[in-house]
Amino acid sequence: MTARVRGKETWRSLRVAVWLGWQVESNWTDPFLFAVYSVVRPVAGALILVFMYLVVARGGLENPLFPYVFVGNAFYIYVGAVLMGISWVVIDDREHYGMLKYMYVAPLNILTYLLGRGVAQTAIATIATAITLLFGVGVLGIRIPPGQVDWGLLAVALVLGLSALAFMGLLLAGATLLTARHNFFIGQAVAGALYLLSGVVFPLDVLPPALQWVGKALPVTYWLEALRRALLGEGGNEALRAIPTGHLLPILAGSTLALAVVSILFFRWAEGVAHCRGLLDMQTMY
Amino acid sequence: MNLRREMKTFLRTVIGRAYPRVIGMRREKSWMLFEVLLPLLQVAAFVYIYQAIGAPPEFTGFVVLGGAMTAYWMNVLWSMASQLYWEKETGNLELYIIAPTSRMAILIGMAAGGIMTTTIRAVGVLTLGVLIFRVPMEVTDVPALVGVFLLTLVALYGLGMLLASLFLLWGRQAWHLANLLQEPVFLVSGFYFPVRALGFLVALGASIVPITLGLDAMRQLLFPQMMEGFRFLPVGTQLGALAVQAVVFLFLAHRALRYFEDRARREGRLTLRGL
Numbered sequence: 001m002t003a004r005v006r007g008k009e010t011w012r013s014l015r016v017a018v019w020l021g022w023q024v025e026s027n028w029t030d031p032f033l034f035a036v037y038s039v040v041r042p043v044a045g046a047l048i049l050v051f052m053y054l055v056v057a058r059g060g061l062e063n064p065l066f067p068y069v070f071v072g073n074a075f076y077i078y079v080g081a082v083l084m085g086i087s088w089v090v091i092d093d094r095e096h097y098g099m100l101k102y103m104y105v106a107p108l109n110i111l112t113y114l115l116g117r118g119v120a121q122t123a124i125a126t127i128a129t130a131i132t133l134l135f136g137v138g139v140l141g142i143r144i145p146p147g148q149v150d151w152g153l154l155a156v157a158l159v160l161g162l163s164a165l166a167f168m169g170l171l172l173a174g175a176t177l178l179t180a181r182h183n184f185f186i187g188q189a190v191a192g193a194l195y196l197l198s199g200v201v202f203p204l205d206v207l208p209p210a211l212q213w214v215g216k217a218l219p220v221t222y223w224l225e226a227l228r229r230a231l232l233g234e235g236g237n238e239a240l241r242a243i244p245t246g247h248l249l250p251i252l253a254g255s256t257l258a259l260a261v262v263s264i265l266f267f268r269w270a271e272g273v274a275h276c277r278g279l280l281d282m283q284t285m286y
Numbered sequence: 287m288n289l290r291r292e293m294k295t296f297l298r299t300v301i302g303r304a305y306p307r308v309i310g311m312r313r314e315k316s317w318m319l320f321e322v323l324l325p326l327l328q329v330a331a332f333v334y335i336y337q338a339i340g341a342p343p344e345f346t347g348f349v350v351l352g353g354a355m356t357a358y359w360m361n362v363l364w365s366m367a368s369q370l371y372w373e374k375e376t377g378n379l380e381l382y383i384i385a386p387t388s389r390m391a392i393l394i395g396m397a398a399g400g401i402m403t404t405t406i407r408a409v410g411v412l413t414l415g416v417l418i419f420r421v422p423m424e425v426t427d428v429p430a431l432v433g434v435f436l437l438t439l440v441a442l443y444g445l446g447m448l449l450a451s452l453f454l455l456w457g458r459q460a461w462h463l464a465n466l467l468q469e470p471v472f473l474v475s476g477f478y479f480p481v482r483a484l485g486f487l488v489a490l491g492a493s494i495v496p497i498t499l500g501l502d503a504m505r506q507l508l509f510p511q512m513m514e515g516f517r518f519l520p521v522g523t524q525l526g527a528l529a530v531q532a533v534v535f536l537f538l539a540h541r542a543l544r545y546f547e548d549r550a551r552r553e554g555r556l557t558l559r560g561l
Contacts, residue, residue, distance in 0.1 A: 028458040044469040185320040192327035202338040
């Protein structure tokens with residue numbers, strides 16, 4: 001196959017996967033209910049944190065930690081959405097709709113297809129994140145003056161972070177291909193661990209030292225630190241204060257690249273094993 | 287069929303439907319590990335938030351108790367409310383319908399099996415949470431605590447049975463609705479903070495979910511001093527309200543099951559899959 005044909009096939013796979021992902025996510029109801037559904041969950045998640053603060057602070061949100069928590073939690077919406085959005089496709093297509101085997105029969109690029117299916121979830125997460133942030137600024141009074149936001153850092157960090165999450169999703173998709181009856185837990189376990197270890201809703205410094213080191217090895221930690229520095233001017237993590245902002249992006253880019261290589265290699269290996277063991281059309285009825 | 291035989295069939299159905307839930311847990315022991323550790327990750331994160339903002343240690347207890355009770359709410363949502371949807375998707379629902387037994391017995395069996403397995407998970411989360419985060423608990427009234435807990439479960443699973451009947455009509459909406467009832471209910475029911483913080487009226491509205499009342503009452507009985515400033519209703523009132531909810535939800539579930547099964551049958555939705 002020539003590079004041109006391969007390129008066309010990759011583009012077509014991506015386009016169709018994005019469209020299909022959007023249909024699967026949204027066509028179960030009318031647009032209004034879908035919009036409400038997409039927004040209510042993340043806003044409720046953010047409000048849990050707000051009330052936790054209010055209860056302790058007896059009505060005040062002036063604690064300098066609050067913007068840290070709120071911004072981290074808002075962007076964490078992407079973590080669950082992208083990770084689960086990509087890895088869940090394997091379960092949905094294989095177990096629920098019984099379509100995964102046809103994906104392998106069709107002339108498409110399966111990696112691009114999986115990443116494309118995650119795009120719909122990413123789009124929904126983008127809206128939810130934006131609304132959560134607007135709610136924080138408009139209703140809760142979090143100070144994010146547009147003039148002081150480092151838009152360049154925000155854009156680059158966002159792209160790099162989402163790419164890292166997408167490759168993590170691919171890694172999980174590979175693991176999901178090989179597992180039976182545990183695939184529901186894989187995404188949740190990884191997302192839960194990232195929530196705890198990446199300093200999403202509290203500074204890394206609060207964690208025991210051993211867990212701080214685990215947190216420092218995760219790309220999501222640097223992603224959130226970069227996003228906070230872009231929006232709030234400071235990251236809030238004492239443990240990462242020594243890293244200049246100029247070094248954060250290369251760290252994030254390097255870890256994303258490493259993750260990309262590992263994910264693709266692992267997925268291809270998992271795919272081969274699944275093929276040999278006849279797991280591509282496995283039905284566990286769970 | 288005489289009454290004795292009907293009762294026997296009812297009981298056998300309850301045991302028969304509870305059996306796969308209990309035995310399934312024994313056959314997949316790793317599930318238990320995941321189902322204890324996953325909520326514990328969330329609990330740990332919320333405990334660290336409270337520590338970061340300098341909250342009193344009792345708040346750790348609020349979170350650990352709420353985290354343990356999430357297991358029941360998740361079980362009600364995914365293994366009660368959505369269960370008939372799953373059964374429809376896997377082709378079992380028709381078998382339930384043609385089986386010569388009461389559908390209520392099937393739902394009660396689901397609830398009984400669910401309560402047994404979920405209690406092990408909840409106890410796991412609670413024990414590990416209390417030990418890891420050294421939660422200071424002071425049990426003031428054991429019979430009241432046991433009473434609140436049991437009534438909360440009966441009322442909660444009654445609600446689950448009612449939702450299962452409602453979900454009978456739906457396809458993928460059932461999945462999304464169950465998803466939608468997670469974080470918003472964690473918020474309004476005060477899983478991670480005293481529900482009084484939301485204001486009396488919101489807490490009153492949220493009391494439709496029995497865990498709201500159950501959690502508040504259990505917190506009052508376990509952390510009496512700290513809850514003095516956050517008490518929503520007296521424990522006695524909450525016990526009474528939970529008892530009423532238990533009866534009302536079970537009655538409504540019975541009526542709703544008949545109504546929605548009949549409607550789904552007429553609209554041809556009992557065998558619709560993948561929608």
